[in-house]
Amino acid sequence: MNKYYLIVVVCVCAVLNVTAQNTWVVPQDQKEKLSMVEFTESMQKSGADVFAGKCTACHGTPGKGNFNALLNPSPDDPASEKFQLNTDGELFYKISEGRVTMPSFKSALSKADIWNVIAYVRSFNTTYVQETAEKIESNIPEGTVLSLNLDYEEEKKALKLKLTGTLNGEESVVGGVEVTLAVERYFGNLKIGEGKTTNKSGLAYFILNDEIPGDSIGNVKLIAQVVETELYGDIKTEKTLQIGAVNNKPALNAERAMWNTVKKAPLWIIFGYTGSVLAVWFFIFYVLFVVKKIYALGKEDIPEDQKVI
Numbered sequence: 001m002n003k004y005y006l007i008v009v010v011c012v013c014a015v016l017n018v019t020a021q022n023t024w025v026v027p028q029d030q031k032e033k034l035s036m037v038e039f040t041e042s043m044q045k046s047g048a049d050v051f052a053g054k055c056t057a058c059h060g061t062p063g064k065g066n067f068n069a070l071l072n073p074s075p076d077d078p079a080s081e082k083f084q085l086n087t088d089g090e091l092f093y094k095i096s097e098g099r100v101t102m103p104s105f106k107s108a109l110s111k112a113d114i115w116n117v118i119a120y121v122r123s124f125n126t127t128y129v130q131e132t133a134e135k136i137e138s139n140i141p142e143g144t145v146l147s148l149n150l151d152y153e154e155e156k157k158a159l160k161l162k163l164t165g166t167l168n169g170e171e172s173v174v175g176g177v178e179v180t181l182a183v184e185r186y187f188g189n190l191k192i193g194e195g196k197t198t199n200k201s202g203l204a205y206f207i208l209n210d211e212i213p214g215d216s217i218g219n220v221k222l223i224a225q226v227v228e229t230e231l232y233g234d235i236k237t238e239k240t241l242q243i244g245a246v247n248n249k250p251a252l253n254a255e256r257a258m259w260n261t262v263k264k265a266p267l268w269i270i271f272g273y274t275g276s277v278l279a280v281w282f283f284i285f286y287v288l289f290v291v292k293k294i295y296a297l298g299k300e301d302i303p304e305d306q307k308v309i
């Protein structure tokens with residue numbers, strides 16, 4: 001009796017677990033989040049590029065149903081009804097946060113990039129009508145073109161970000177805007193510390209406490225960006241500086257450092273693998289050959305004088 005009771009409990013738990021996995025609950029305030037801008041064709045185009053590079057591997061091409069069906073829960077086709085039933089805010093939240101196999105993209109993609117992907121995904125839904133959020137007024141006069149500058153200050157051992165705005169040919173510094181700094185890595189970007197707000201002189205400093213691993217000559221590619229892209233636009237600057245630790249190991253994307261494709265696998269792995277496969281086949285054929293020999297021997301007539309009995 002007790003045994004059956006246990007089995008029932010385990011089954012119920014398993015079912016509940018599966019149902020819990022299938023409903024991906026998004027916080028109410030996030031659900032209602034809307035894009036500040038209307039989706040345009042150029043946003044869809046940029047979104048298509050991001051999608052091709054970062055999403056196709058699991059989600060396939062929208063509308064083709066060629067998503068990776070081996071994954072559980074299923075990633076689904078972005079053009080599917082289930083996928084499209086998400087609100088814009090839900091899509092934004094799920095892409096940013098991720099869940100289990102679905103990666104979190106909040107550090108790999110800017111908010112503007114995520115909206116571009118959503119614009120692209122929505123282009124496969126003919127009944128979709130976009131609702132945009134009411135514009136929040138920024139404290140910067142309209143028409144100001146912002147730009148972000150990045151430099152290294154040797155004596156402070158800090159990276160200095162400077163935000164300036166140009167309006168009617170006049171340049172001024174812009175304070176009170178949150179900015180982040182990250183190092184580009186092969187798999188997403190690595191943030192340096194927390195976001196910082198630019199001061200009255202438009203400056204924000206990111207102190208380097210730990211050494212950043214660089215490439216073979218210590219080069220590090222840095223990406224600085226404004227956080228509130230909905231308010232200020234996608235303001236971003238990238239710069240390669242020689243401030244990292246010299247790293248002589250081959251980069252993950254270098255020739256013959258990855259193991260997932262023959263073109264990139266180290267030669268010793270290819271030879272080792274091929275050698276082992278050949279050895280196993282050789283052994284199988286050898287065994288078959290010996291079996292055949294034994295069989296043939298068994299069929300031969302044994303001469304009278306050699307018979308035991």
Ligand code: HEC
Pocket residue numbers: 021022024050051054055056057058059071072073074075076082083086091094095099100101102103105117
């Ligand atoms: C490594 C595989 C993988 C990659 C890469 C990936 N996804 Fe996913 N995605 C999944 C899986 C698996 C799920 C289902 C997750 C779940 O329900 O827990 C999912 C779910 C989602 C959902 C929620 C769908 C729904 O019906 O609620 C969205 C939205 C989404 N992905 C968008 C994206 C976008 C956009 C990208 C690229 C920027 C991306 N995904 C890249 C595997 C992936």
